[in-house]
Amino acid sequence: MNKLTANNLERWNYSVHAVCGNFLTHPSDHINTFIGNIQHHDLGGLNLADIRVNASSIRRERGNADRGDDRYYFLVLQRAGQMGVVHHDKNFALNPGDMALLDSAQPFEMQPKGLISQLSIHLERDAVDRFLPAHSCRFGKLQQSSLSGRLLHGMLQQMIEGKTSIKIDNQHGEALQDALISLLCPSLRMNGTIKNGSSLFQLAEQLINESLLDPPSPAEIAARLNVSVRHLYRHFELNGVSIGRYIQRQRLRYSARELAQIGNTSKTITTIAYKWGFSDSAHFSRAFKRQYGMTPRDYCARNKDIHEAAISSSNQNMIEDL
Structure with missing residues (x-):
């Protein structure tokens, strides 16, 4: 310079x-x-x-x-x-x-x-x-x-x-x-919003999902929706989940989507975990297993087997058609 x-x-x-x-x-x-x-x-x-x-x-x-x-x-x-x-x-x-x-x-x-x-x-x-x-x-x-x-x-x-x-x-x-x-x-x-009549929980879901990599705090969500933080917490409790748990659940869902494709990309399990807000790979593995019943590594292996089986079946069908 x-x-x-x-x-x-x-x-x-x-x-x-x-x-x-x-x-x-x-x-x-x-x-x-x-x-x-x-x-x-x-x-x-x-x-x-x-x-x-x-x-x-x-x-x-x-x-x-x-x-x-x-x-x-x-x-x-x-x-x-x-x-x-x-x-x-x-x-x-x-x-x-x-x-x-x-x-x-x-x-x-x-x-x-x-x-x-x-x-x-x-x-x-x-x-x-x-x-x-x-x-x-x-x-x-x-x-x-x-x-x-x-x-x-x-x-x-x-x-x-x-x-x-x-x-x-x-x-x-x-x-x-x-x-x-x-x-x-x-x-x-005009840029696209939830339809009128949506519940407070649905509106909060949208605000979180729009910024899932860096979600707003409960205080920020409550301010946007013009309600108290306590009222916001109550609506999440009525839907059987806390705000923190909802955010983690959504992050795990998107992580699982990327893990299912890991064989087709250069991404690693650790890279995906960090991307979706998990700074500790051991914590990510435990949280993932609680939600999906298997570790991220086992999830990748299962999806790889399913993918290979689908390809094998497709190839066999092509041979039979010939």
Whole structure:
């Protein structure tokens, strides 16, 4: 890394931490000079970040409620350039004019394709959770085909164009934030949610399964569903399972799915265990045996025998047909 890039990266890291929170930036190996500029604007308490950067990766670790660095959702307008966003096992692309909602409490990675420019509006978490239905998606690309989506896009364009000349007080800043959040609702609901009338348990299941590699805490789930933690625990108990046990059961289910294919991949049992949140392979083996009645190794061997028997039977049938 040359001296100019090192200095630019240091200034960028200082600015982005001050304005947006804890992000880890990696400059591109294919570009001689790192570019990273961020301008902060305050519209009556509503924070705007005008960003230009050509990093290869900008990664957000999961926000920590104790430190207060998960206070915001980032409403993003991609102004120029292309960027990929990776969230758990899902990813989507942002092209010029696209909008997205990103959650500061969730881990995600932004992957610019060269120099990009974007506007990021910091929406207060409490305000977003108060407006949006509990089952609404809170992370992903926004639809713009509806009237509300087009109005939201127009508002963001006007905000970036008049950011230095607009002077408003906190009352108008709160009203502006409420307007943005209200326009978010239809665009987020179009991204796919549980149908109305679903039980609290089903809604909690969805929130957990959407982020199974890094699931929300019971307090976070309860806040999203606008219930007390005690009430949430009670609903899980009524379904015969604790929240922790449900998460483990789902992780074991996905582990078993990958273990059944282990002969066709380079993955090991330990790799799969670590992927699904088991840092101790012995604990993984015990938990797996309790749920499936056999160890992970025996499960792999059984599925391998079944697979080989199926192939043998298929080959025999082909010979008989000939």
